[in-house]
Amino acid sequence: MHWPAIQKSPASWKVPPNLLDYGDTVAAFSWDAIRAELQGLPQGRGLNIAHEAVDRHADGPLGERTAIQWLGADGNASAVSYRELKRLTNRFANVLHALGIAKADTVGVLAGRIPELYIAALGTLKHTSVFCPLFSAFGPEPIFQRLSRGDAKILVTSEALFRRKVDVLMDRLPALQNVLLVDADDHRSGRLLSLPRLMAEASEDFVIPPTSPEDIAVLHFTSGTTGMPKGALHVHGAALTHYMTGKFVMDFHADDVFWCTADPGWVTGTSYGIIAPLLHGITNIVDEVDFDAVRWCRILESEKVSVWYTAPTAIRRFMRMGIDPAQAYDLSRLRLVHSVGEPLNPEAVIWGVKALGLPIHDNWWQTETGGIMIANFPSMEIRPGSMGRPLPGIEAAIVERVGENEVRVIEAPDVQGDLALRPGWPSMFRSYLHDEARYQKCFVGGWYLTGDLARRDADGYFWFVGRADDIIKTSGHMVGPFEVESTLMAHPAVAEAGVIGKPDPLIGELVKAFVSLKPGFAPDDALRLELIGFARKRLGSAVAPKEIDFKPDLPKNKAGKIMRRLLKARELGLPEGDLSTLEESR
Ligand code: ATP
Ligand code: MG
Numbered sequence: 224m225h226w227p228a229i230q231k232s233p234a235s236w237k238v239p240p241n242l243l244d245y246g247d248t249v250a251a252f253s254w255d256a257i258r259a260e261l262q263g264l265p266q267g268r269g270l271n272i273a274h275e276a277v278d279r280h281a282d283g284p285l286g287e288r289t290a291i292q293w294l295g296a297d298g299n300a301s302a303v304s305y306r307e308l309k310r311l312t313n314r315f316a317n318v319l320h321a322l323g324i325a326k327a328d329t330v331g332v333l334a335g336r337i338p339e340l341y342i343a344a345l346g347t348l349k350h351t352s353v354f355c356p357l358f359s360a361f362g363p364e365p366i367f368q369r370l371s372r373g374d375a376k377i378l379v380t381s382e383a384l385f386r387r388k389v390d391v392l393m394d395r396l397p398a399l400q401n402v403l404l405v406d407a408d409d410h411r412s413g414r415l416l417s418l419p420r421l422m423a424e425a426s427e428d429f430v431i432p433p434t435s436p437e438d439i440a441v442l443h444f445t446s447g448t449t450g451m452p453k454g455a456l457h458v459h460g461a462a463l464t465h466y467m468t469g470k471f472v473m474d475f476h477a478d479d480v481f482w483c484t485a486d487p488g489w490v491t492g493t494s495y496g497i498i499a500p501l502l503h504g505i506t507n508i509v510d511e512v513d514f515d516a517v518r519w520c521r522i523l524e525s526e527k528v529s530v531w532y533t534a535p536t537a538i539r540r541f542m543r544m545g546i547d548p549a550q551a552y553d554l555s556r557l558r559l560v561h562s563v564g565e566p567l568n569p570e571a572v573i574w575g576v577k578a579l580g581l582p583i584h585d586n587w588w589q590t591e592t593g594g595i596m597i598a599n600f601p602s603m604e605i606r607p608g609s610m611g612r613p614l615p616g617i618e619a620a621i622v623e624r625v626g627e628n629e630v631r632v633i634e635a636p637d638v639q640g641d642l643a644l645r646p647g648w649p650s651m652f653r654s655y656l657h658d659e660a661r662y663q664k665c666f667v668g669g670w671y672l673t674g675d676l677a678r679r680d681a682d683g684y685f686w687f688v689g690r691a692d693d694i695i696k697t698s699g700h701m702v703g704p705f706e707v708e709s710t711l712m713a714h715p716a717v718a719e720a721g722v723i724g725k726p727d728p729l730i731g732e733l734v735k736a737f738v739s740l741k742p743g744f745a746p747d748d749a750l751r752l753e754l755i756g757f758a759r760k761r762l763g764s765a766v767a768p769k770e771i772d773f774k775p776d777l778p779k780n781k782a783g784k785i786m787r788r789l790l791k792a793r794e795l796g797l798p799e800g801d802l803s804t805l806e807e808s809r
Contacts, residue, residue: 226569226607229582237558240601242471245612252615254649257467261502264431271434272462273312273348276501278431281309285504292480292526293338296511303338305504308345311422313429315346318421322401324376326351326432327439331375332487333357333366333384336511339405339418340487343379344497348440348459349431352376355442358488358781358804363388365803367395372454372656373442376400379418382407436460436649442656443490445590446782447804449674449692454656455590461494461650462502464594468614469499472586472598473530474559482508482522483532489782490590491563494650495532499594516541520548527556534564536783538571538583543718543741547578554580559601561586565784566687568709569607585610587687589673591665593650597685608709609684610677618645621679622670630668636681639688639701643670676703693787695724696731702766704787710761711736711768714754716744721777722768723791736768737790739776746773780804 233239242248262279263270280286286306293301303311319330330347332354334340340356347354355373357366366388370378375398380389382404389402393414403418410416440459444452469475473495481500485492500507508526512518514537523531541548548554560575560583567585575583586598587610597619599611613619621640622630633640644651646666655662665671676688688694688703695702704722711720719739724732738754740746751771758767778789781804792799 226573229572229576229605229607231602231604236601238476240474241476242474242600242615243602245600245603248471249615254463254616257463257616261462261466264434268431268433269438270436270459270462271348271351271431272440272459272465272498273345274431274434275462275466276498277305277308277312277345277349280305280501280504288504289506290501291338291341292506292508294508294510294512294522294526295337301338308342310427311342312346312349313427314422314425315342316350316429316431317425318403318418319347319350319352319377321421321425322377324350324352324400327353328377329353329355329373329375329442330377330379331355331357331370331373333359333361333378333380333389334405335359335381336486336509337381337405338509339379341497341509344487344493345501349429351432351434351438353439353442354493356487356493358486359384360781361388361488361803363391367392368803369444369454370396370399374398377403379403379405381405385415434459437653439653441493443493443590446489446780446784447801448780448782448784448786449690449788451801452804453590453658453661455490455593455652456654456656457593457650458653461593462498464648464650465494465499466502467616468595468598469495469503471600471614472584472595473499473532473561474601475500475503475505475530477505479503479505479529479558480508480527480556481505481530481532482510482526482528484510484514484519484537485532485534485564485782489564490593491532491534494594514540516544516546520546520552523548523554523557524552529556529558530561531557531559532561532563534783535562535567535571536565536779538562538567538574539719541578542571542574545741549578549580557581560584561598563588563595564782566610566705566709567608568705568712570709570712572605572607587611587675587685589675591652591671591673592644592648593652596644596648606680606684609680609686611685612683613685617648619643619685620645620670621677622668622672624667628667630670630672637678639676639678639703641691642673642675642677642685644673645669646671690787693723695722695734697724697727697734698730698765700765702734707734707736707758707762707766707768710758711738711754713761714757716740716750717754719777719785721785721787721790723787723794725770725791725794733770734766734768735770735772735794737772737774737777739774779806781806
């Protein structure tokens with residue numbers, strides 16, 4: 224199926240994009256020039272993310288600007304200026320120091336999106352210990368796994384989360400020196416301490432120790448979509464990628480108000496929900512509440528959000544509910560909408576034009592890459608269904624494996640293969656935690672293999688095909704689930720689709736779709752046949768699904784991604800594998 228490109232005319236730009244000409248910007252690009260736009264620690268003591276994100280603004284003309292505009296679940300809101308954020312993160316760094324925490328020790332944070340999470344994250348980076356976010360909806364076992372694998376010395380959490388999830392783990396976590404409770408007025412017995420009290424006793428002056436760009440800054444676990452989550456280690460030098468992508472993809476300008484809806488428990492919520500906007504000295508919106516369509520529309524309007532970064536799962540929920548935000552709300556400040564995390568169906572890009580008054584810009588990256596690698600830039604024509612083009616400074620290619628240790632770059636356009644990146648960009652992960660062998664295996668013949676399959680068209684746009692694990696081999700064809708799902712999504716009844724390969728003695732694998740419907744549509748045989756016919760007409764009988772099952776909801780992980788491996792395991796009656804990130808309600 225083909226969706227027409229969305230052209231952009233300079234007349235429609237509210238501000239001229241930072242990246243005006245793709246070819247010129249790529250040709251002139253150097254990481255040194257990006258580094259020169261950051262400040263570095265005084266006296267050449269290195270590069271520290273928190274210095275770049277907080278202190279250099281706090282000590283300059285942006286000091287009184289709101290760094291974090293926090294919106295609480297109870298209706299309360301608070302604004303933290305860059306200057307205030309510097310004082311608070313200094314205090315937190317001093318708290319770690321007073322507790323004897325050393326450089327490179329891990330500090331876990333298990334909290335909802337409350338101000339303390341952001342203070343702890345940036346304070347930890349200042350202190351040069353390692354920030355390890357834990358999604359607050361994890362149950363005890365995933366929390367245990369991450370804290371023990373990460374050798375966490377400190378955990379920051381709330382009384383309620385501690386009682387419900389961590390208390391039972393304490394005996395199994397001997398290396399965990401202290402738990403800092405964000406809402407306890409006083410220290411408890413044993414290892415439990417009051418964070419407010421420690422913060423009150425700590426000095427608000429702190430000198431960031433020398434920080435090498437290669438010092439480990441963040442330990443991020445992957446989303447567990449394809450298996451057991453892996454711990455990816457990131458360094459302070461990653462700030463260069465965060466800054467550069469903030470400039471060219473998010474297109475940050477001085478007065479922007481930015482809202483990234485991801486939770487810092489996922490890499491997007493840290494790289495773009497904390498670091499990138501603060502590196503640019505703009506105002507970052509943090510909403511404590513999870514997806515709520517009406518609340519989200521109100522936030523876009525009342526906070527005058529100009530750049531919005533969200534995910535296909537949220538966009539599909541708006542689509543399913545039939546809500547067109549721009550009709551009922553004043554979104555005149557909204558300039559750019561971006562999406563990441565899963566393939567963005569063309570239908571969703573087009574929905575943006577109608578419902579938000581703006582097309583949605585898809586971009587691609589993964590926990591391992593630390594920042595955006597391929598994107599639809601604000602100045603570029605959007606080809607719905609495409610992830611866009613590689614960032615300046617990023618070399619991406621479609622390759623195929625030839626033998627154990629070699630790959631061949633596929634130069635011809637429109638050929639499906641492994642999506643690979645040339646190693647060496649600043650936010651590239653430096654290892655998988657306790658699994659160096661697995662890390663090394665990702666690098667073959669001078670390329671980092673991403674585990675995703677894609678193709679590149681003649682103009683250099685990349686098109687996501689599927690995860691290598693999800694590819695369906697049917698009658699000699701390689702079918703990517705994304706193409707089939709996107710086609711089904713184009714039918715008015717379909718809210719969401721997940722496609723798998725089901726073993727079949729005749730054709731290898733049979734394409735099977737699981738579909739959830741929009742309200743008002745009945746999951747009956749007539750609709751099943753109609754959908755099969757609809758897909759066949761557009762995809763041909765070899766690629767179209769042969770079986771369709773209706774489901775009220777598709778299984779997703781807590782990051783909102785459809786878990787095709789679980790659809791498959793359940794279909795085949797196989798073990799379900801690691802479910803630590805599964806969204807419970809599904
Ligand atoms: P795990 O590695 O544990 O299985 P995960 O791969 O979902 O989980 P993340 O690092 O959060 O963990 O997700 C990155 C992956 O998400 C990418 O490799 C890709 O498969 C998918 N993805 C992200 N953005 C896009 C996009 N714009 N289009 C298509 N796929 C995307
Ligand atoms: Mg992955």
